Amino acid sequence: MAIRVFLLVSSVLLLLLSLSAGLERLGLALWPPGLAGFHGPLMVSAFFGALIALERAVGLNEAWTFVPPVLMVLGGFLLALGQSFGHPVLLAGALLYVAVAAYIYRLQPADFTQAMGVGAVLLFFGNVAWSVFGNPPWAALLWAGYLVLIVAGERLELSRFVPKPARASWQFALAEGITLLGLLLYPLYPELLARVAGLGFFALALWLLRYDIAWVNLKREGVHKFMGVSLLTGYVWLLAGGLFLLGYGLPPAGPVYDAILHSVYLGFVFAMVFGHAPVIFPAVLRLPIRFHPLAYLPLWLLHGSLVARIYADFAGAFSLRVQAGLWNALAIVLYFLITATVSLLGLRERRPL
Numbered sequence: 001m002a003i004r005v006f007l008l009v010s011s012v013l014l015l016l017l018s019l020s021a022g023l024e025r026l027g028l029a030l031w032p033p034g035l036a037g038f039h040g041p042l043m044v045s046a047f048f049g050a051l052i053a054l055e056r057a058v059g060l061n062e063a064w065t066f067v068p069p070v071l072m073v074l075g076g077f078l079l080a081l082g083q084s085f086g087h088p089v090l091l092a093g094a095l096l097y098v099a100v101a102a103y104i105y106r107l108q109p110a111d112f113t114q115a116m117g118v119g120a121v122l123l124f125f126g127n128v129a130w131s132v133f134g135n136p137p138w139a140a141l142l143w144a145g146y147l148v149l150i151v152a153g154e155r156l157e158l159s160r161f162v163p164k165p166a167r168a169s170w171q172f173a174l175a176e177g178i179t180l181l182g183l184l185l186y187p188l189y190p191e192l193l194a195r196v197a198g199l200g201f202f203a204l205a206l207w208l209l210r211y212d213i214a215w216v217n218l219k220r221e222g223v224h225k226f227m228g229v230s231l232l233t234g235y236v237w238l239l240a241g242g243l244f245l246l247g248y249g250l251p252p253a254g255p256v257y258d259a260i261l262h263s264v265y266l267g268f269v270f271a272m273v274f275g276h277a278p279v280i281f282p283a284v285l286r287l288p289i290r291f292h293p294l295a296y297l298p299l300w301l302l303h304g305s306l307v308a309r310i311y312a313d314f315a316g317a318f319s320l321r322v323q324a325g326l327w328n329a330l331a332i333v334l335y336f337l338i339t340a341t342v343s344l345l346g347l348r349e350r351r352p353l
C-alpha cells in the first residue's frame with residue numbers, strides 16, 4: 001500500500017508541476033520558475049508515464065513491475081530540480097515499461113494488450129526523440145500516439161464483449177497502422193507524415209465513436225453516465241486533433257502547434273482521465289471513490305476553455321489564449337479537488353464503485 005500511495009501522491013505533484021510549467025510557457029509567472037522547457041516531458045513521460053505504469057503494476061502485483069513508475073517519478077523530480085540527468089532516468093523507466101508491456105502481452109496475447117504494448121514503445125521512442133534527437137515536435141507526436149493507443153487498448157479491452165462486426169478488428173488494425181506509419185517515419189517527410197498521423201488519429205477516433213460501449217453508459221445514471229459523457233466528448237476532440245493535423249501538418253512551435261497538441265492532450269486525454277478516474281483510483285488505492293454530479297462542472301469547464309484556447313490560437317488572440325490556458329489548468333485541479341473532497345468526506349454519496 002505504501003508504495004502505491006507514495007507513487008500516486010508523487011504523480012499528482014508531477015501533474016501540478018507540469019501544469020505550472022505549461023502556464024509558464026504561456027508567460028504566466030508561477031512557482032517554481034524555470035520549468036517551461038520541461039512542460040512536455042514532465043506531463044507525458046513523468047506524470048502520465050508513472051500513472052499508467054503504476055496502474056499496470058498494481059494489476060500485476062509483482063515487485064519488479066513497480067520499478068518503471070518509480071524511475072519515472074524520480075526522473076520527473078530530477079527534471080523539476082533542473083537536473084538534466086532526469087532524461088536518462090525517464091528513458092530507463094520507459095524502456096523497462098516496454099518490458100512490462102511485453103510481459104503482459106505474453107500473459108494475455110490479445111488485440112488490446114498489443115495496442116497497449118505498441119503505446120509503451122511509442123512512449124520510449126518519444127523520450128528518445130526528445131532527449132537523444134532533440135526533436136520536440138516528433139516527441140510530442142509520439143507521446144500523443146502513446147496516450148491514444150493506451151486509451152484505445154483500454155477501450156478495446158472494456159468493449160471486447162460487445163458484439164461487433166468482423167470488419168471492426170481489421171478497421172482498428174488499419175487505423176493503428178496508419179498512425180504508426182506517420183509517427184515513426186515523421187522526420188523523413190515531416191510535412192506529409194504529420195498529416196498521415198493525423199489521418200490515423202482521425203480513424204481511431206471514428207472507430208472509438210462507432211464501437212465503444214460508452215454509448216451504453218449514456219443511458220445509465222450517475223457515475224456511468226458521467227463516464228460515457230467524458231469518453232464520447234473526448235473522442236470528438238481526438239477527431240478534431242486528427243483533422244487539424246491533416247489540414248495543417250505540425251508546425252514546429254507556435255499557436256497552431258499549441259491548438260493541435262492540446263486538442264489531443266487536453267480535450268481527448270484529460271476527458272479520458274476524468275472518465276476513467278472513478279475506475280483507476282479505486283483500483284490503485286483499493287478504496288472506493290465517490291461520484292458527485294459536481295464533477296460535470298470541471299468537465300464542461302475543460303471543454304469550454306479549450307474551445308476558447310483553440311479559437312484564440314487560430315485567431316491570434318494572445319491574451320484570450322493565456323486566460324483560456326489558465327482555465328484549462330484550473331478545470332483539471334478542480335476535478336481532482338472535487339473527487340478527493342467528495343470521496344474523503346463521503347459527501348452526498350451516490351453509489352460506491
Ligand code: HEM
Nearest residue numbers: 022023025026040043136140253254255258265325328329
Ligand atoms: C492545462 C494547461 C496547459 C497549458 C497552459 C499548456 C501550455 C503549453 C504551451 C504554451 C505549449 C507550447 C506551445 C507553443 O509552442 O506555442 C505547450 C506544449 C506542449 N504541451 Fe502543453 N499545456 C497544458 C496542458 C498540457 C497537457 C495536459 C499535456 C499532455 C498531456 C501537454 C503536453 C504538451 C507537449 C508534449 C507540448 C510540446 C512540448 C514542446 O514543444 O516543448 N500540455 N503546452
